[in-house]
Amino acid sequence: MQNRIATALGFANIAFVKYWGVRDAALNLALNDSISMNLSDATTVTTVEFGPLAEDTLAIDDQPANAAQTARVSRHLDHLRALAGVSLRARVVSRNSFPMGTGLASSAAGFAALTVAGAAALGLDLAERELSAVARLGSGSACRSVPGGFTRWHAGRDHASSYAETIAPPDYWDLRDVLAVVSTEHKAVGSAEGHTLAQTSPFLGARLADLPRRLARVQDALLARDLPMLGEELEAEAIALHVLAMTSRPSILYWEPATLEIMRLCPVWRAAGLLAYFTLDAGPNVHLICEAATVPGLLERLQALPSVQRVIVNGPAGPTHLLP
Amino acid sequence: MQNRIATALGFANIAFVKYWGVRDAALNLALNDSISMNLSDATTVTTVEFGPLAEDTLAIDDQPANAAQTARVSRHLDHLRALAGVSLRARVVSRNSFPMGTGLASSAAGFAALTVAGAAALGLDLAERELSAVARLGSGSACRSVPGGFTRWHAGRDHASSYAETIAPPDYWDLRDVLAVVSTEHKAVGSAEGHTLAQTSPFLGARLADLPRRLARVQDALLARDLPMLGEELEAEAIALHVLAMTSRPSILYWEPATLEIMRLCPVWRAAGLLAYFTLDAGPNVHLICEAATVPGLLERLQALPSVQRVIVNGPAGPTHLLP
Numbered sequence: 001m002q003n004r005i006a007t008a009l010g011f012a013n014i015a016f017v018k019y020w021g022v023r024d025a026a027l028n029l030a031l032n033d034s035i036s037m038n039l040s041d042a043t044t045v046t047t048v049e050f051g052p053l054a055e056d057t058l059a060i061d062d063q064p065a066n067a068a069q070t071a072r073v074s075r076h077l078d079h080l081r082a083l084a085g086v087s088l089r090a091r092v093v094s095r096n097s098f099p100m101g102t103g104l105a106s107s108a109a110g111f112a113a114l115t116v117a118g119a120a121a122l123g124l125d126l127a128e129r130e131l132s133a134v135a136r137l138g139s140g141s142a143c144r145s146v147p148g149g150f151t152r153w154h155a156g157r158d159h160a161s162s163y164a165e166t167i168a169p170p171d172y173w174d175l176r177d178v179l180a181v182v183s184t185e186h187k188a189v190g191s192a193e194g195h196t197l198a199q200t201s202p203f204l205g206a207r208l209a210d211l212p213r214r215l216a217r218v219q220d221a222l223l224a225r226d227l228p229m230l231g232e233e234l235e236a237e238a239i240a241l242h243v244l245a246m247t248s249r250p251s252i253l254y255w256e257p258a259t260l261e262i263m264r265l266c267p268v269w270r271a272a273g274l275l276a277y278f279t280l281d282a283g284p285n286v287h288l289i290c291e292a293a294t295v296p297g298l299l300e301r302l303q304a305l306p307s308v309q310r311v312i313v314n315g316p317a318g319p320t321h322l323l324p
Numbered sequence: 325m326q327n328r329i330a331t332a333l334g335f336a337n338i339a340f341v342k343y344w345g346v347r348d349a350a351l352n353l354a355l356n357d358s359i360s361m362n363l364s365d366a367t368t369v370t371t372v373e374f375g376p377l378a379e380d381t382l383a384i385d386d387q388p389a390n391a392a393q394t395a396r397v398s399r400h401l402d403h404l405r406a407l408a409g410v411s412l413r414a415r416v417v418s419r420n421s422f423p424m425g426t427g428l429a430s431s432a433a434g435f436a437a438l439t440v441a442g443a444a445a446l447g448l449d450l451a452e453r454e455l456s457a458v459a460r461l462g463s464g465s466a467c468r469s470v471p472g473g474f475t476r477w478h479a480g481r482d483h484a485s486s487y488a489e490t491i492a493p494p495d496y497w498d499l500r501d502v503l504a505v506v507s508t509e510h511k512a513v514g515s516a517e518g519h520t521l522a523q524t525s526p527f528l529g530a531r532l533a534d535l536p537r538r539l540a541r542v543q544d545a546l547l548a549r550d551l552p553m554l555g556e557e558l559e560a561e562a563i564a565l566h567v568l569a570m571t572s573r574p575s576i577l578y579w580e581p582a583t584l585e586i587m588r589l590c591p592v593w594r595a596a597g598l599l600a601y602f603t604l605d606a607g608p609n610v611h612l613i614c615e616a617a618t619v620p621g622l623l624e625r626l627q628a629l630p631s632v633q634r635v636i637v638n639g640p641a642g643p644t645h646l647l648p
Contacts, residue, residue: 202534203527203567210526239575243527243567251563253588257581264577 004088005049006120010113011317012042012098012106013144014177014279014287016218016234017211018241019153021198028140029162030155031198032211035218036144038151038170039177039314044106045323046094046113048077048121053089060094076111076138077118083134084122098312107191111138112145112320120322128319132163135320140195148319150222152215170316173225176295177314178276178288180302182258184309189252191282197248207240227291231277234289235266238280245282256284258307265301274298328412329373330444334437334644336366336422336430337468338501338603338611340542340558341535342565343477345522352464353486354479355522356535359542360468362475362494362641363501368433369647370418372401372441377413384418400435400462401442407458408446422636431515435462436469436644444646452643456487459644464519472643474546476539494640497549500619501638502600502612504626506582508633513576515606521572531564551615555601558613559590562604569606580608582631589625598622 013036021031056074058065065073073092081087092114096106115135119126126134128147136143136153143163144151149170156162189197198204214233221230245252263286266278274297276290288298295313302308337360345355380398382389389397401414416438420430439459443450450458452471460467460477467487468475473494480486513521522528538557545554569576587610590602598621600614612622619637626632 203530206527206530236571236573236575239570243571246563247560247567249560251560253584255584256588257585260577260579260584261581264580 004051004121005047006117007045007047007323008113008117008120008320009323010044010046010109010111010116010320011038011040011145012044012109013038013141013151014289014314015141015144015281016222016230016279017215017237019140020195020241020244020282021204022140022195023155025192025196027159027162028136029158030140030153032208033155033215034141034144034153035167035215035222036141036151036153037175037177038145038148038317038319040317041097041312041314042109042179043097044094044109044113046092046110046117048090048092048114048117050086050088050090050121053091056089056092058092058094061096072138073114076114079134079137080115080118080122080124083119083126084124086122090118090121107139108141108145109320111135111142114138115142116146116320116322129163129165132165133159136162146320149316152219166319167219168222170318173222173316174292175316176290176292178290178295178298178302179312179314180262180286180288180305180308181310181312182262182286182307183256183284187254187283194245194248194252194282197250197252198244200249201244201247203243203247207244210240227275227277227289231275231289234277234279238278241282242280254280254283258305259284259286261305261307262286262288262302269298269301274301328375328445329371330441331369331371331647332437332441332444332644333647334368334370334433334435334440335362335364335469335641336368336433337362337465337475338613338638339465339468339605340546340554340603341539341561343465344519344565344568344606345528346464346519347479349516349520351483351486352460353482354464354477356532357479357539358465358468358477359491359539359546360465360475360477361499361501362469362472362643363638364641365421365636365638366433366503367421368418368430368437370416370434370437370441372414372416372438372445374410374412374414374445377415380413380416382416382418385420396462397438400438403458403461404439404442404446404448407443407450408448410446414442414445431463432465432469433644435459435466438462439466440470440644440646453487453489456489457483460486470644473640476543490643491543492546494642497546497640498616499640500614500616502614502619502622502626503636503638504586504610504612504629504632505634505636506586506610506631507580507608511578511607518569518572518576518606521574521576522568524573525568525571527567527571531568534564551599551601551613555599555613558601558603562602565606566604578604578607582629583608583610585629585631586610586612586626593622593625598625
């Protein structure tokens, strides 16, 4: 083992086709493939330093993490320790560029960075798809943040076959994700619970049956750089995700009035020439997908809405990677 | 023919299990049974006077109706004229106690009243179920407004078998429908178009498969006067209706920010002891179902919301009936 310390930069991602529902909650094996874009300006920087410590420690945004967060990171490091055949404990320091717990997939950027930094600190030489699969163990969607650009998570059948890979590099299409933050409160129902509750929705089967068509359309639209084709599927897919959440028992209503306000404004803005389409994660904040030239007009309209607290503009980002 | 003029009072209804999707658009044959409550304070009074007129005329709320509205009423009177074997034209005057076109089912009250008044004016002696079936030809949900109290529309197989009947009289359970009006704009997509678009939702099959269970639960809850059991199904059913609308192609988003605001407040109010459950028609206004004792507390909270334009409190109403 050469290095005992490493730092990695991970990107959050926005899913164009969503991950919702687990086949195996212990391994985070998804019910379906998903497709996403890494986000340039929603990042986590994580340093992992193994050493002669009594226990793993974790600081997030300069604060000691709580016991549940620390235990979750510790369990994740166990996977890497098992691969390296060591039992050293680690000090983990993580900083996010964006608020946690708001459907901004902070766990995706975080577990991607933790995996890449932890593996490097232990001197593990893992292929990208292996890093992706390990990241998935920490948080399902984290596997999509390991490779760069536009990525597809193959649901797979087991741990080794469930990983993400790039379907188009970040410079393939100069898309923007204009994220309108309408709430930074922690979600009442976390994604992990939501994934389990998905099984209680009477609409899960219909969604899964429709997904092969949607995945093909989204991938084709990406490769053809066809925004209207992509956008039509994006909006329908965002609604389908929330349909599953709303119709699970108990029902999960992630939308806030401001979420709906922006969803309803999208077609109005398109009619006025601003070609942007909404998508949503499992939370109230709205991601508007558009090309770079559309951003100034969108910003003007979003900043005029009292319910929008903050706007973050993301381009497509590369893979989660080590920092010097 | 003894009387050539008659006046009827029709009640709107709020569906506890919704009508969404038609099997036969010409006959308004529904895909599924539905259950509703007649609304005491959302009424239409319609006078039909047959005579030696050149054409049918229609006035709504003291204004001459437009050509499409008049033609629709004229086609409806044709069914009654055919039954009576006459060709007389009619002057129809209709007044609503509530705004039209806002998902308040003005067409249900209107076509129930038109059917009952028109049949009486022509001296037709029709049984309640025949009146209900004829009302259905004008507007599907109008069939539920013909019998009194809590009614069930049997989807049926053909015209004669598709009618509504009372499952509990109005005094069986002193429920209230507290209607929060958040918009009185006409809907961008009318119910007729929505019923046709329902076929394009990938979730229609799953909804129909789940409905026998829901219909049984709602009917059981009504007969047991079990509000929590009824309310759980009410909210899930309201969401399911809008799921079909949102996931049809094109997507229909009837909800407004204020709709969602009230939907989200419902569980908060319940936690504070106000046992009320939301339901929605195909529109943005929110119906809160509760018992009479809960109304004052609800009114206080609703009237504090700037987005609520008006509140209408309804109790269960009797059948559509003739006025002297």
